[in-house]
Amino acid sequence: MAAGISLVTTVGVERFTSGDLAAEIRRTAIHGFPAVVAVPTRLTNYCTVIVDVAVGQLVDVQFRDGGRTPPIPQGQLCRDAEAVAADVMMTLLDR
Numbered sequence: 001m002a003a004g005i006s007l008v009t010t011v012g013v014e015r016f017t018s019g020d021l022a023a024e025i026r027r028t029a030i031h032g033f034p035a036v037v038a039v040p041t042r043l044t045n046y047c048t049v050i051v052d053v054a055v056g057q058l059v060d061v062q063f064r065d066g067g068r069t070p071p072i073p074q075g076q077l078c079r080d081a082e083a084v085a086a087d088v089m090m091t092l093l094d095r
Contacts, residue, residue, distance in 0.1 A: 001072065003084045006060040013052035023048075030082070031089040037078050045071060047078035049085040053092070061085040 016036050017025060023038040030051045038048040046064040053059055063081035065072040 001068070001080070002064045002066045003081075004060075004062040004064075005084070005088055006062075008058045008060055010056065011058065012054075012056045013050050013058055016050045028082070030085045031093060033089060035085065037082065039074060039078060044074045045077075047074060047081045049078075049081040051085055051089060053089075059085065059088055059092075061088060 013034060013036060016023075016038055017027075021038060022042050023040045026037045026039070028035050028037055028049075030049070033051050033053060035049060035051040038050060040046065040048075045067075046062055048063075049061045051059040051061070061081050061084050063077050063084060065077060
């Protein structure tokens with residue numbers, strides 16, 4: 001398993017809700033911040049959670065199975081990505 005965290009200061013969550021991505025988008029909230037879970041429709045070995053933290057700024061959390069055999073189900077990867085996103089936001093809010 002592998003988690004990747006990116007801080008983006010050039011685009012907000014609207015980039016992920018435009019309908020241009022090959023992913024199912026589910027709206028949610030992480031510690032009160034608007035967020036989306038982006039479930040890729042072509043690749044099933046990862047899931048992404050995008051948290052809108054300010055206008056034109058977001059936190060991008062990806063959770064991958066890392067090539068495990070058997071692979072981790074995508075639903076579990078999404079739950080894990082949401083948990084990591086919650087931990088990231090809690091850390092940011094504590095600052």
